[in-house]
Amino acid sequence: MAIKKVIIIGSGLGGLLTGCILSKEGYNVTVLEKNRQIGGCLQVFARKGCIFNTGLNYTEGLAEGQILYKYFKYIGIIDKLKLRRMDIDGFEIVTFNNEEYKFAQGHENFIETLVQKFPDERQTITKYVNDIKKISSEFPLYNLSTEQYQMAGWDSYEQSVSEYFDTLTENNILKNVLCGTSMLYAGLPKITPFYIHSLINHSFINSSWRLIDGSHHLAIELTKVIKSNGGIVLRNKEVKKLIFKDKKITSVETKEGEQFNTDIVISNIHPVNTLKMIEGNQVYSAYRNRVISLQNTIGMFTIYVVLKENTFEYQNYNHYCHNSSSVWSAENYFEKEWPDSYMLYTPATSKSEKYADSLIIMSYMSFKDVEKWENTWIEQRGEEYLEFKKQRAEKLLDVVENKFKNLRNSINCYYTSTPLTYRDYTGTPEGSSYGILKESKNLLKTIILPKTKIENLFFTGQNLNMHGILGVTISSVMTCAEIIGQEYLVNKIIESNAE
């Protein structure tokens, strides 16, 4: 049988992982990336000797035998990554009501640590942990099972985060603290399904890790796997058009008019942008309209701080800080004083475990805040935009200094990004942080499946199953499973871990 050609549009984690799996299976893989740098959200940039991650701060489930460990072992990169496990007894510090609450790794440890702050709530916290464990155990690919997703039975996953917590407890502080890291999924309490909260929190509680010296190493290692299996990853190739013959895609065309013939196309980019590449009536307008109508998660404003040498200690945990009576800052965003909350962390470097060389501070930012510059391009948005970013950065730093006193004394200089930056670097509509917003009461509509109505077009990446390193890894497995079979693929992953 002739070797099948696969074109993958986009070299984000989803594109690279599907490229790894299919190239391992003997497919002839070509990844086409629009940017100079590969990796999408795994991209980094360097300033004054500091490496800044743009979309991977920490990841989960990488202890031996845990779920992401198993996937990465199968891919062949687990021994190649330089990882630092975050503090076991407090990998997250949630600040709410001017009080700090630690999230510990290990489910028992998580319970015991929080019970110290909420001595009367042992039962509630234990129930919460058991509930997120139970939900996570029901998702086959989060447990490496060959069972298919039971889409028809999904009504039990239609509970929103707020519906769950309202039945769990009346303790408002505890509710907020347990949702204190909701920036991890840019959640809206009445809309986001509780299963999303569960899958994410459960896997980070299992174990949490930082990549040392930048997230781009993950993209580099994945590219090596593709190349070692005979595939190629081409940069500066922006795909603009999918060319059809008899209802099948026969080639893809780049901005420069270069054409690549193919048997299969996998799109790692936002489905809306994929549909824009399809002319005429190759897809039903009902499907096109449905996808276009989906809401995306809110974007981020980020400050990337270069620190003065040896002035700020490296912190092996993240801070999620909240300034108002609710941790849900993305909800009613425009009615609140900005910034309502922020996340702050020190990236891990091999230079020092004692001092940090840089600091990253993130807060939500709606695309509407930057909409007036939507027709501008990176580094050419003009003085008014630069002034806007400076004002926002100083405002955010004022709030951060309420907790981290005199932080400005440690700052050498800083850089900033807005949703426009993400729109232009990763192509995500309106610079959305995590792509399509999953809606608990509209699940089947907001979940994109890997298989499309076009026989040889598949989706992958954060807009399918879920965002995040684990979520996108599982999306990639789902996509490849449509091509090579889920049982076959999962068995291969299981076998590779038995070796």
Ligand SMILES: Cc1cc2nc3c(=O)[nH]c(=O)nc-3n(C[C@H](O)[C@H](O)[C@H](O)COP(=O)(O)OP(=O)(O)OC[C@H]3O[C@@H](n4cnc5c(N)ncnc54)[C@H](O)[C@@H]3O)c2cc1C
């Ligand atoms: C600020 C921020 C912080 C985050 N922090 C974490 C974290 O701490 N932990 C975690 O697990 N997850 C985190 N995430 C989420 C995680 O990084 C993403 O969910 C994941 O990396 C997305 O991967 P992807 O492959 O779906 O898409 P992307 O990374 O968006 O990749 C898409 C790729 O397609 C390319 N592309 C777009 N259009 C075209 C075209 N026409 N032709 C060719 N190429 C094209 C883009 O340039 C890009 O390289 C964070 C995300 C953000 C935004």
